[in-house]
Amino acid sequence: MRAFAARNRKRLVRGFVVLAHVTGALTSVSAVMETRTSQGAIAWAISLNTMPYVAVPAYWVFGRSDFRGYVTARRTHRKELATFWETFDQSLRDQKLVAPREENAPHVVENLAKLPATRGNDAELLIDGDQTFTSILEGIARAKDYVLVQFYIIRDDEIGRQLRDALVERAGAGVRCHLLYDEIGSKLPKDYLTTLRDAGVQVLPFNTTQGDANRFQINFRNHRKILVVDGIEAWVGGLNVGDEYRGLDPDVGYWRDTHMRVEGPVVQTIQVSFAEDWHWAAKVELPGLNWTPRPAANGADKRLICLPSGPVDPLETCTLFFLHAINKAESRLWIASPYFVPDAQFISALQLAALRGVEVRILIPEKGDSHMVDLSSWSYVPDLHAAGIAVYRYQKGFMHHKVTVIDDRYCTIGTANFDNRSFRLNFEVTMAVDDEEFTGEVINMLETDFDNARKVQHGELEQKSAWFNFWVRVSHLAAPVQ
Numbered sequence: 001m002r003a004f005a006a007r008n009r010k011r012l013v014r015g016f017v018v019l020a021h022v023t024g025a026l027t028s029v030s031a032v033m034e035t036r037t038s039q040g041a042i043a044w045a046i047s048l049n050t051m052p053y054v055a056v057p058a059y060w061v062f063g064r065s066d067f068r069g070y071v072t073a074r075r076t077h078r079k080e081l082a083t084f085w086e087t088f089d090q091s092l093r094d095q096k097l098v099a100p101r102e103e104n105a106p107h108v109v110e111n112l113a114k115l116p117a118t119r120g121n122d123a124e125l126l127i128d129g130d131q132t133f134t135s136i137l138e139g140i141a142r143a144k145d146y147v148l149v150q151f152y153i154i155r156d157d158e159i160g161r162q163l164r165d166a167l168v169e170r171a172g173a174g175v176r177c178h179l180l181y182d183e184i185g186s187k188l189p190k191d192y193l194t195t196l197r198d199a200g201v202q203v204l205p206f207n208t209t210q211g212d213a214n215r216f217q218i219n220f221r222n223h224r225k226i227l228v229v230d231g232i233e234a235w236v237g238g239l240n241v242g243d244e245y246r247g248l249d250p251d252v253g254y255w256r257d258t259h260m261r262v263e264g265p266v267v268q269t270i271q272v273s274f275a276e277d278w279h280w281a282a283k284v285e286l287p288g289l290n291w292t293p294r295p296a297a298n299g300a301d302k303r304l305i306c307l308p309s310g311p312v313d314p315l316e317t318c319t320l321f322f323l324h325a326i327n328k329a330e331s332r333l334w335i336a337s338p339y340f341v342p343d344a345q346f347i348s349a350l351q352l353a354a355l356r357g358v359e360v361r362i363l364i365p366e367k368g369d370s371h372m373v374d375l376s377s378w379s380y381v382p383d384l385h386a387a388g389i390a391v392y393r394y395q396k397g398f399m400h401h402k403v404t405v406i407d408d409r410y411c412t413i414g415t416a417n418f419d420n421r422s423f424r425l426n427f428e429v430t431m432a433v434d435d436e437e438f439t440g441e442v443i444n445m446l447e448t449d450f451d452n453a454r455k456v457q458h459g460e461l462e463q464k465s466a467w468f469n470f471w472v473r474v475s476h477l478a479a480p481v482q
Contacts (some may be wrong), residue, residue: 088268088291092116097265097293099303099434108324109305109432112317115272117305120295121264123433125413125441129246132239132259133159139229139261140166145290146176148228148274152185152221152415153240156192158248160241164192168199177201178286180278182222185240204281206427220311223415223426225259226274231290234267235259236306236431237413238401247397252369254397256449260413260431265293266304273308273429303434309416310427318416319423321430323349325406329358334405334446336363338398339370339417340377346418347380351387360384363449365400366393372475373419378461379476385458392453399449402430403442411439 092098099117110117126132140147140163147170154160167177179196181188183205196203206222227235237259239245247255262270268291278286295301309317326333326349333353340362342350354360362384368374381391404412414430416422433439461469 085291088293089116091293092118092265095120095265095293095295097295099305109307109321112315112321112324113269113305113307115269115306115308117303117434118265118269118293119301119303121262121266121302121304122296122298122300123263123302123304123431123435123438124261125438125445126235126237126259126261127445128257129159129239129255132235132237132257133162133241133246135259135261136227136235137162137166139227139233139235140170142233143170143175143177143229145230146178146288147230148178148180148226148271148278148286150180150222150224150226150274150277151241152182152223152225153242154181154186154188155240155242155244156189157243159243159246160192163241164196167196167201171200176288178278179203180206180222180274180281182206184221185223204278206277207281221421221426222277223422224273224277224308224429225415226270226429228267228271228274231267231271231292232294233261233263234270235261236270236415236429238415245400252398256394256397256399256401258401258403258413258445262304262431264296264300264302264304266306266431268293269306270429270431273306276308277427302438305432307414307430307432308428309430311425316424318428318430319345321432322346322404322416322418322423325404325410325412325432326350326353328410329353329360329406331358331407332405332443333358334361334363334403334443335418336399336401336403336446336449337418338365338368338400338402339373339419339422340364340380341373341417341419342380343420343423347383350384350389354387354389360387360389361392361450362389363392363394363399363446363453365398366395366454367398369398375472375475378472381456381461385456391456392450393456394449394453396452403446405439405443405446408443409436409439410434411442413442 097118097120099119124135126135147167149163149167154163167179171177177200179201181203186205193203225235225237225240238257239259243249244252245255245257247253249255271289271291275286275289307317307321309321323345326346333350350360350362364377365374384391402412402414402416410433412430412432414428416426416428416430422428461472
């Protein structure tokens with residue numbers, strides 16, 4: 001009897017092993033056909049065939065590169081918005097609020113964004129958490145008609161409860177409040193959500209797993225941070241809602257981040273991004289939004305464009321935008337990113353920029369919140385140094401902002417990192433500014449950051465231990481799936 005049971009167990013084990021490897025082989029075909037980069041396809045194919053017991057479920061959860069259903073939802077929503085959008089577009093032209101192409105040649109970015117570059121805007125630079133959250137809470141308090149709020153992370157801590165209470169107060173005053181959060185990034189307790197809903201605030205998770213085809217996916221994350229008040233002013237940038245973003249986490253310490261507040265016709269284009277995400281999450285249109293553009297009240301005339309990007313775009317919007325920005329640089333290219341894990345095309349573009357005489361600087365944290373990303377970032381240093389590119393590692397605390405400067409006139413502030421996830425998998429939003437005065441403020445801000453950073457020396461990686469260099473290479477090979 002025992003021998004019979006043992007034989008059955010062996011048959012089951014052999015059957016499981018065969019089934020696992022067959023499933024891994026079949027899944028690797030899907031990975032080769034669907035993964036957006038050759039490096040990622042190779043990494044998945046090897047792991048699916050050699051370690052199917054772990055890699056197969058991991059691929060089902062993390063490996064997909066297409067977000068099924070959102071494309072159809074976006075197409076439907078754009079049809080529903082068509083009347084409003086035609087009115088908005090005509091009003092922009094009537095008021096001469098479309099940024100003229102002969103001034104800043106925005107057609108490449110406009111074609112990527114599917115949104116117009118506008119003029120007549122004002123932009124305020126917000127440095128670190130205290131400035132940002134003070135501005136956001138004051139903006140919510142000014143709301144008379146509606147508030148749209150979207151964050152990747154919202155904590156149930158002091159600042160998270162301040163946001164909750166601000167929305168509850170406005171909802172009690174008759175203001176329509178809509179809150180959208182990423183359910184992977186935010187782990188909000190039931191009583192936090194109940195307090196909001198009982199006050200009349202409409203709260204939804206982005207819900208990437210809705211639909212049978214998406215049931216197990218958590219690979220696509222809504223990483224956007226957007227707040228819109230009355231269709232008049234908006235906030236976009238790197239900060240989520242949590243006390244660590246104010247530098248109050250003793251384990252993290254000082255948190256370096258950047259946000260921006262904008263006013264003018266660009267607000268409606270930011271609003272489009274939120275409305276599309278809400279439509280996906282709620283399956284209904286968000287009614288009653290203000291689609292009437294108006295110039296900034298103070299008469300400012302800054303040129304801005306909003307660039308939403310994500311895995312549903314027909315082109316790799318975020319990738320192409322930043323490649324365009326690098327190729328556009330003539331004298332200065334400064335990039336600050338907490339997660340610097342670019343693919344080969346970006347390294348080549350950065351090298352070419354340096355070789356044509358552009359001052360290229362890369363600013364990354366000395367110590368980040370991902371050990372694998374920290375190791376991966378070292379792997380790029382020799383190739384960057386070979387072209388004369390300076391790499392700085394921020395020392396004062398954790399640097400989290402996503403900022404670029406191109407020459408003395410253009411800059412970007414947004415949510416996208418320089419990594420595969422932001423370029424291809426996350427829903428992101430980037431604000432591109434064509435304005436010397438505002439860009440000058442950003443340059444001054446980054447110069448302070450460079451003063452608080454150390455410059456990586458030539459040969460520094462080679463001087464580290466062989467074991468360290470080995471793990472740097474291993475992390476680099478895993479970069480496409482990080």
